[in-house]
Amino acid sequence: xxxxxxxxxxxxxxxxxxxxxxxxxxxxxxxxxxxxxxxxxxxxxxxxxxxxxxxxxxxxxxxxxxxxxxxxxxxxxxxxxxxxxxxxxxxxxxxxxxxxxxxxxxxxxxxxxxxxxxxxxxxxxxxxxxxxxxxxxxxxxxxxxxxxxxxxxxxxxxxxxxxxxxxxxxxxxxxxxxxxxxxxxxxxxxxxxxxxxxxxxxxxxxxxxxxxxxxxxxxxxxxxxxxxxxxxxxxxxxxxxxxxxxxxxxxxxxxxxxxxxxxxxxxxxxxxxxxxxxxxxxxxxxxxxxxxxxxxxxxxxxxxxxxxxxxxxxxxxxxxxxxxxxxxxxxxxxxxxxxxxxxxxxxxxxxxxxxxxxxxxxxxxxxxxxxxxxxxxxxxxxxxxxxxxxxxxxxxx
Amino acid sequence: xxxxxxxxxxxxxxxxxxxxxxxxxxxxxxxxxxxxxxxxxxxxxxxxxxxxxxxxxxxxxxxxxxxxxxxxxxxxxxxxxxxxxxxxxxxxxxxxxxxxxxxxxxxxxxxxxxxxxxxxxxxxxxxxxxxxxxxxxxxxxxxxxxxxxxxxxxxxxxxxxxxxxxxxxxxxxxxxxxxxxxxxxxxxxxxxxxxxxxxxxxxxxxxxxxxxxxxxxxxxxxxxxxxxxxxxxxxxxxxxxxxxxxxxxxxxxxxxxxxxxxxxxxxxxxxxxxxxxxxxxxxxxxxxxxxxxxxxxxxxxxxxxxxxxxxxxxxxxxxxxxxxxxxxxxxxxxxxxxxxxxxxxxxxxxxxxxxxxxxxxxxxxxxxxxxxxxxxxxxxxxxxxxxxxxxxxxxxxxxxxxxxxxxxxxxxxxxxxxxxxxxxxxxxxxxxxxxxxxxxxxxxx
Ligand code: HEM
Numbered sequence: 121x122x123x124x125x126x127x128x129x130x131x132x133x134x135x136x137x138x139x140x141x142x143x144x145x146x147x148x149x150x151x152x153x154x155x156x157x158x159x160x161x162x163x164x165x166x167x168x169x170x171x172x173x174x175x176x177x178x179x180x181x182x183x184x185x186x187x188x189x190x191x192x193x194x195x196x197x198x199x200x201x202x203x204x205x206x207x208x209x210x211x212x213x214x215x216x217x218x219x220x221x222x223x224x225x226x227x228x229x230x231x232x233x234x235x236x237x238x239x240x241x242x243x244x245x246x247x248x249x250x251x252x253x254x255x256x257x258x259x260x261x262x263x264x265x266x267x268x269x270x271x272x273x274x275x276x277x278x279x280x281x282x283x284x285x286x287x288x289x290x291x292x293x294x295x296x297x298x299x300x301x302x303x304x305x306x307x308x309x310x311x312x313x314x315x316x317x318x319x320x321x322x323x324x325x326x327x328x329x330x331x332x333x334x335x336x337x338x339x340x341x342x343x344x345x346x347x348x349x350x351x352x353x354x355x356x357x358x359x360x361x362x363x364x365x366x367x368x369x370x371x372x373x374x375x376x377x378x379x380x381x382x383x384x385x386x387x388x389x390x391x392x393x394x395x396x397x398x399x400x401x402x403x404x405x406x407x408x409x410x411x412x413x414x415x416x417x418x419x420x421x422x423x424x425x426x427x428x429x430x431x432x433x434x435x436x437x438x439x440x441x442x443x444x445x446x447x448x449x450x451x452x453x454x455x456x457x458x459x460x461x462x463x464x465x466x467x468x469x470x471x472x473x474x475x476x477x478x479x480x481x482x483x484x485x486x487x488x489x490x491x492x493x494x495x496x497x498x499x500x501x502x503x504x505x506x507x508x509x510x511x512x513x514x515x516x517x
Numbered sequence: 518x519x520x521x522x523x524x525x526x527x528x529x530x531x532x533x534x535x536x537x538x539x540x541x542x543x544x545x546x547x548x549x550x551x552x553x554x555x556x557x558x559x560x561x562x563x564x565x566x567x568x569x570x571x572x573x574x575x576x577x578x579x580x581x582x583x584x585x586x587x588x589x590x591x592x593x594x595x596x597x598x599x600x601x602x603x604x605x606x607x608x609x610x611x612x613x614x615x616x617x618x619x620x621x622x623x624x625x626x627x628x629x630x631x632x633x634x635x636x637x638x639x640x641x642x643x644x645x646x647x648x649x650x651x652x653x654x655x656x657x658x659x660x661x662x663x664x665x666x667x668x669x670x671x672x673x674x675x676x677x678x679x680x681x682x683x684x685x686x687x688x689x690x691x692x693x694x695x696x697x698x699x700x701x702x703x704x705x706x707x708x709x710x711x712x713x714x715x716x717x718x719x720x721x722x723x724x725x726x727x728x729x730x731x732x733x734x735x736x737x738x739x740x741x742x743x744x745x746x747x748x749x750x751x752x753x754x755x756x757x758x759x760x761x762x763x764x765x766x767x768x769x770x771x772x773x774x775x776x777x778x779x780x781x782x783x784x785x786x787x788x789x790x791x792x793x794x795x796x797x798x799x800x801x802x803x804x805x806x807x808x809x810x811x812x813x814x815x816x817x818x819x820x821x822x823x824x825x826x827x828x829x830x831x832x833x834x835x836x837x838x839x840x841x842x843x844x845x846x847x848x849x850x851x852x853x854x855x856x857x858x859x860x861x862x863x864x865x866x867x868x869x870x871x872x873x874x875x876x877x878x879x880x881x882x883x884x885x886x887x888x889x890x891x892x893x894x895x896x897x898x899x900x901x902x903x904x905x906x907x908x909x910x911x912x913x914x915x916x917x918x919x920x921x922x923x924x925x926x927x928x929x930x931x932x933x934x935x936x937x938x939x940x941x942x943x944x945x946x947x948x949x950x951x952x953x954x955x956x957x958x959x960x961x962x
Binding site (some may be wrong): 124125128129130131132133134135136137142145193196197199200201202203204206207208210211214217218219221222223224225226228229231232235236239240243287288291292295296297299300301438440442444445446448449452453456457460461463464465467468471474477478479480481482486487490491493494497498500501504507508511512514515516 | 520521522524525526527528529530534537541587590591592594595596597598599601602603605606607609610612613614616617618619620621622623624625627628629630631632634635636638639643645646647648650651654655657658661662664665668681682683684689690691692693695696697698700701846850853854855856872873874875876877878888892895
């Protein structure tokens with residue numbers, strides 16, 4: 121693909137804000153998406169192992185339902201977090217995104233139904249396991265496989281989108297146009313690396329889990345110790361696997377000595393040490409977030425370089441500044457999102473730490489955050505309707 | 518070089534790729550509208566339970582919440598991106614136009630989604646783990662967030678129909694695009710539908726708890742009957758207003774099938790009025806299978822045709838009345854510096870300006886004429902018509918039946934002149950018209 125075509129594929133409306141902002145938001149939100157993808161896959165996978173131990177082992181008896189529940193919630197969250205990078209990527213990388221989607225149109229359609237079936241089966245697994253200890257093995261395995269397949273489809277879209285030089289060959293092999301939408305591409309090493317991260321992520325999750333429950337009297341010390349050491353084992357082994365696959369991937373695309381790649385290697389080594397010692401897993405989690413951001417940046421760097429080498433730089437995308445809507449976003453994101461989500465998470469944390477019914481109305485932080493959230497939302501509605509009426513009156517009177 | 522930003526074409530045989538969107542869209546509408554409606558209903562019930570100290574309502578809310586979680590959130594939150602993904606494959610430039618106009622609106626909606634997705638789990642799982650007052654606040658915030666998502670998406674889908682005023686074309690501003698004359702009627706139409714759906718789903722759940730608590734089941738069934746009636750009334754009321762704010766091309770398409778549409782809507786209204794009346798007068802007659810079947814009726818007889826109609830009425834455009842369904846920008850939008858692509862296409866032809874046409878088809882020759890004609894037909898018509906002899910989606914075979922090459926050419930010329938308000942004004946060079954006509958004629962409809 122030469123530059124003139126790639127540039128023509130940009131939307132003539134331009135971008136409503138500086139491209140670098142979209143790029144940064146993409147890197148940030150994809151890291152969040154990935155974090156929950158990995159937590160979902162990790163806890164699901166581990167819970168399936170657990171179904172075999174749950175009946176006889178008192179620790180797994182308690183832990184496994186929690187793992188299943190974690191998987192369930194994580195899937196919901198990974199979906200909603202996936203929306204954001206989806207949005208930002210197509211603002212600045214139109215050629216890549218739209219070509220990949222049209223070439224893989226059938227897979228796009230299949231992806232959605234794969235997810236629906238996989239997730240509903242996961243609920244089935246959850247209920248089956250709730251009913252009988254160790255139940256739902258087969259359903260669990262199938263739904264896990266289906267959700268992994270959804271990840272492979274995601275990977276196909278990502279990889280196809282960064283192969284601009286092969287697009288023409290995919291669309292019209294030997295000059296015969298193929299509108300069927302069955303294009304499928306894979307890069308095994310990249311995929312293996314991405315998926316392998318599920319193991320250390322669930323390891324670190326278990327360390328956190330153990331730490332969180334250690335203050336609750338209704339969980340035995342034995343339970344707390346076991347989950348911590350299982351987390352450590354998974355974390356260490358998983359990180360080693362991920363490190364190897366990462367190095368292979370970087371070697372394959374010739375980025376191993378790039379500063380960003382080296383930074384990731386250092387990050388992984390630090391993680392390895394932290395996980396091994398397990399002094400404070402909350403700090404480990406912080407480092408994990410940083411490493412996730414670096415990995416997300418690495419993906420973006422690869423794409424950026426491929427496109428820049430062909431003469432497509434997102435930084436040259438024409439900007440049509442659009443102030444009111446970004447103001448709306450920033451205020452909503454920072455104020456409503458910040459306060460609202462803080463309220464929800466504070467509440468969840470306190471309920472989790474509490475035995476029995478938690479009285480939020482007696483908790484100052486929970487009460488205040490709740491009242492603020494409601495007030496902000498009402499105010500938001502007022503501004504929305506006010507703004508809408510102002511615009512409409514202005515335009516039709 | 519003269520290139521326009523068209524992408525590779527994805528065509529789903531027989532049904533067309535727009536049909537795939539329709540399927541996902543229909544499911545999504547049921548799930549998403551239920552979820553917003555249910556969030557409002559949930560807030561109402563929680564308020565009642567709290568104020569009147571009706572602890573017996575909480576188990577119902579828990580059941581309802583579980584249903585909401587699994588049905589609306591699992592299905593709704595997947596089919597949401599689902600429509601988006603499929604629309605991207607079927608109509609990349611349509612989606613691109615929306616994204617580039619409204620990215621911050623969507624990003625704002627996303628904040629609400631994040632709030633909702635975390636919130637729904639707390640709402641359901643904390644119902645007996647947290648004090649009632651805090652829980653009540655949670656349900657209120659949840660209802661507000663749900664309505665917020667509607668408030669944000671509604672301007673975007675209304676813009677797909679049309680910007681509502683001329684202002685957008687001059688300013689290119691997202692606010693002008695978002696708040697058209699159509700936006701608010703559309704919003705309240707949907708709120709009515711959401712309220713109705715929340716009642717309809719409520720009937721399913723209240724009827725299912727008859728065994729456990731007969732009295733409560735009957736009381737709730739009655740309530741749900743009233744709520745559904747209220748919603749239904751709002752739907753009818755705002756539908757009138759909504760229709761009045763649609764552009765002319767929408768009415769042109771609507772008129773084609775007006776009689777049928779009105780007839781089927783009258784039947785639906787009567788059937789549902791009777792159903793809701795039954796719930797109010799004889800709640801014990803509302804059995805779970807009936808309640809389930811009625812949801813299905815809404816899906817098949819209400820939403821699916823409604824969506825098809827809305828999609829049709831948008832024709833020939835896919836977004837903002839400046840992009841045709843067949844991926845061509847058809848007018849200038851001065852405020853954004855967008856230029857119509859019709860003149861260059863008329864001059865050079867689609868094969869030349871589309872960057873994904875392979876080299877061997879760029880210039881029409883006697884050898885490649887049929888292949889070029891096929892590609893051109895797919896590019897120009899397949900977004901709105903299926904092409905096969907067995908095609909299902911507004912098939913060309915029914916519209917060009919028995920026509921020879923010259924007859925087809927006549928239609929194409931007329932299209933080039935803009936003779937059909939519901940079809941693109943697609944002017945092409947003579948050799949491209951000829952290739953299309955030859956290809957279509959070769960199919961012998
Ligand atoms: C179980 C479901 C899912 C799994 C397992 C999954 C997994 C993944 C993986 C492994 C990647 C990285 C691919 C690569 O770089 O090779 C990815 C990327 C991505 N995912 Fe997901 N995902 C899921 C659902 C979703 C959903 C529902 C959305 C949208 C709402 C989404 C949006 C994205 C986006 C936008 C990217 C980046 C694509 C790019 O950069 O080209 N994902 N996902």
